[in-house]
Amino acid sequence: MEKFDVAIIGGGSAGLAALKQLSNLGKQAILIEGGKKIGTKNVSGGLLYSKNTTIGKVYNVEDVYDNFLTDAPVERQITKYMLHATSKDKMFSLDLTPTHNYQTNFGYSVLLNKLLPWFAKEALNSAEKTGGGIVTGIHVRSIMWKDENTIIIETDELEPFQVKAVIAADGVNSEVAQITGARRKFTQSDLYQGVKVVVKLPEEIIEERFEITNNEGAAHLFAGDVTLNHIGGGFLYTNKDTLSVGAVYHYDSLIEKPTEPYELVNALLSNPFVIELIKDEVPETKENYKNLSKEEELRTRFKANKLIKDWKELHHTYYSPSGVKELLANGKYKTKEEIKNKVDSIHDELVSKYDIEFESNYVELEYSAKLVPDGKRCRMKKPYFKNILFIGDAAGRGIFVGPRIEGLNVGIDDAVRAAEAVSNAIDKNSFHSNILGERYRRLVEESPYTKDMDEIDKNYLKVFLDCTKQVPNDIVDYRYRAIFKLMSNSTFRGISVGLVNKLGYRRLLPILESNKTYTEVPIKIAERKGKDVQKSYSIRIPAIAERIAKLNYNDDSLSHIKVLDSQSDFMKKMVTLCPTKCYSMENGRVILQHEGCIECGTCLKETEWRHPRGEKGIAYQYG
Template identity: 50%
Template sequence: MDRFDAVIVGGGSAGLAALMELSKLGIQAVLLESGKPIGSKSVTGGILYSKNYPNGKVYNVEDIYPDFLDEAPVERRITRYYLNALSGSKVYTVDLSEAHEYRTNFAYSVLMSRLNKWFAARAEEEAAKMGGGIIEGVHVRDIVWMDDGRGSRNSIIVTDELEEFGARAIIAADGVNSEVALISNARGKFEPEALYQGVKCIVRLPEDVMDERFNISSDEGVAHLFAGDISKGHNGGGFLYTNRDTLSVGLVYHLDSLLKSPIEPYNLLNEFLTIPVVTNYIVDEVAVPKELDRTLPKEEQLRIRFGLSRLLKQYEELRYTYYSKHARLDAIRRGLYSNEDEIKTRLEEVRGRLEREYGVTFAKNYVEMEYSCKLVPDGKRAMMGKPYKNNILFIGDAAGKGIFLGTRIEGINIGIDDAARAARAVAMAKKMNNFSEDYMGRYYTQLVEESPYTDDIRRIDFEYMKIFVRACGNIPLEPFPLFLRLAFMLIQKTAVQELAAAIARMMAQSTLLKIIESNDAYVRIPMEVARKVGSEVKPIAEVRPLSIDERIARLKIREDEVPHIRIKDPRSRFIKAMVHLCPTRCYMMEASEEMEGKEEVGKGEGVKTEARLKAVVSNVILQHEGCIECGTCSGETEWRHTRGEKGIVYEYG
């Protein structure tokens, strides 16, 4: 049987960082990932931060991958950060760039599926030097422990695809819906209170248009957060980040808030996309083909269809080349065009042909590329106190990590920090030849405790809050509850700032959280503020968001005949909520008739049994084929990841 010093379960950004670090430390490590290619199941909002702390070291992405800043396929460096309070078409924007820059080396918008492929190439190269590597398309089904008779326990990893093999240390990086955590009994499933559900769509927008619209240079990026009446009263908010030539637009809600009054996440997203301020960011010129004249001979209809689709494709390519500095220069360098004017002439020519020959008109709409959904663990409620079990160390989402405090949103960087610490713990365990819970597990916990992130997850950082409150200097305080109004007033006055912070520090964390994460803070206050001081935004166009069916049709899902989710109780309140909350509508309500007792009617040979209709009940049924593995329904189902190579394949992520 094969046996390895370290086995990493899960090939997300945390798992890959662990592989990279273990290999650098001279440990033979193997990473197992169920998706193929690696990265195909990774999703983020998302922004990747690199941070610095005066009181301790954090392991940043550039520490793990030294050529990260020069070569990684990141999108844009986020230099500006805004919070938008919304009420109807009114918006009030607060510039939080200073808060965003707080202890930040840099922050990039990223598309996880692409970035993880780059991470994987680096990590695999490093791992190969130690005889390790990455194995894609393998799903870990079970882990078995056996006493070796000398006090320590050997673990054997059971997968759907490979022969069993041994592992001395296991790093669980299998995400928020960690199966390893449940297999090993390290923790229960996360409670809805400790989870967020995020839905996102990738919107395409030519690079130069984006630069102009957001008033940025081609190397800069902007992040917008939104709060107010977008949520139908739920606790949560929206986001919009600029990527190179796409936008990440989405919503994040507390899952418990969604469970209280279930609502379809895709409908919320659609309403978000049609809010004037958001529409104005995402809108683009889209070619609208003329309705085909069905009275024409069918040959002619066909000729038009084929000719049109070819020309449209050409038009799109030309347009994205022309309106992108990078693509334009690249095309000229490759000799496809001699200069910019030539591209422009060609573009106009194709556009002219589309209009003349096919009656195409050009209208304002938006171009959606990919829809995705992910559960996010809320670090302050989900973080595992004991991030280890037997010889397993938990990192990143699997360990419930993440800093989410109002406008502060960090996750990837914390997973990477965890990964580096777990790798060090495994290296130490190997040196001491002790992979036990008491040694390796505790040592890892100690390393994690030393991380400034851990402190940040546990306690509200008042320095950050001060910057935040200062940034809100101009907003009217009337909508605020008395206590908050007082706090804001005090903090905004430099003289008593420290005093106010000191008072806040004395309050219990839970009391403060109740205020910060209240419905007031998420919904009512932003709405009031926008109504009072917001400026009216007129939509420059109307967009028609995609329906959920159109979105699912665009996703690449490798169907597995074996369902990976099983409903436990088809009538529970939770499962009924899933009919609304499943982002790809996998759950459906089905009415069925329930019969009551059999009664014998008649006598002798004419005995008949009759059943009486007791009630018409509604059962929830599941169609797992469209599942995108977010885990929203995992709370009350038997939930597993799909088998190797099956399930969702994200292109952007």
């Protein structure tokens, strides 16, 4: 049987950071990833932070990859951070940039399918020096212990192999946690469900519309009527030449009043303010070729489609400085003006010859979903099992504090700590929990991120409250009014936050995270103080079937999900809550069609849920 020092299961941002870090420490580690390529199974809302905390050191992405700032394919550095309260065509905006900047070096918008392959390349370069590496398209099936220091890993694709320690980075639906029983399955109150669409928009149009320069980015958060009465909110982040638009809602609230996840993102997309932000010119076929003969009709349609494709590409390139530069360098066009003329001439040809109309709409590229663990409710207090360490989402470590949602940076911080613990254990050649697991637990406890999950940071609270000064006091409920008053005085704030943290921050959650804070109060604010927002066109949002049809799957004939009780209340709710409509009702029973599954894990609680076999299942292009 082949032997390696460490196996890292899962090639997301946390797993790759662990590989990179262990290799930097001179240890041999292999990373096992289920997707055919790194990055195809990953989804993120889209912000990666680097922090500079006063209460202790966090390990940032640029500490792991020293050329991150110069070379990494990130999207935009967020310089504007806004919170909008919405009610129909009224909107009230708060500038939360100070909260975004709070103890922050930078926050980049990212698309994981672009960023993770770069992480992988960097990690692989280091790993190869120590005899490690990355193996993709492999699904881990079982984990066994030969003795205290030896773990045998069985996969669906390869011969079994043995390692001394495992770092489990297999995400929120961690199968390693399930098969070893290291932690309970996350329950609905532990989780948020996030649904995202990636929208295409030319680079310079983004910059003009969001009032940012080439190096800047904007983040917009939404609460109010766009939540459809759920606890959570919407977001819109600018990428280089795309936008990430999504909705993140507390699973409890979705179970209580089941709403189709895509309806939540649609509610955001059809908000009049958002409509104007995502607007683009889109060619629409009128299909008036009926007077032509059958063959002629097909030929015309083919030509028209080809021209539309050309127009879309060139229209997109025209607004991208780097794209224009490339076209000019190719020598195909001499001036930028010439490209514009070509775009216009194709445009005119389509309108005059092919009966195409150009309408205002938006261009959706990819629909995705994922569960997000709320660390303050579900972080693993003991993030290890024997000689397996859990990091990132697999350990339930996500930060949800008001508008602050972070996961990628937490996973990277965990990875560095896990790598240190494992490296130390290898040096001592002992993997007993006193040496490995407990040491890792202590390192994680020291992390400022852990503190963020357990306690309210009174300084952050002050920055937040300062941002919300324009909100009239009488809008909020008497309960909050008292809190507001208390909090605006620094001595009281210090004392009361201290008291709350002593009593347990979790007890306050039902008040802090309620329909009132996410829906009712924002609606009231928008109605009272909001500006009117006019929309200039009516949006056409693709149906869920169209969205699924655009996704890439490598179908597995074998279903990776098994329904345990097809008549349970929970499963019946899945008919509504599955983001890709995998469940339907037939004769009072819930039936599953797994082919459209995007592996979000929404149905995990009452199913036998495995990741698909290697290379199978969904393959995202943006992530």
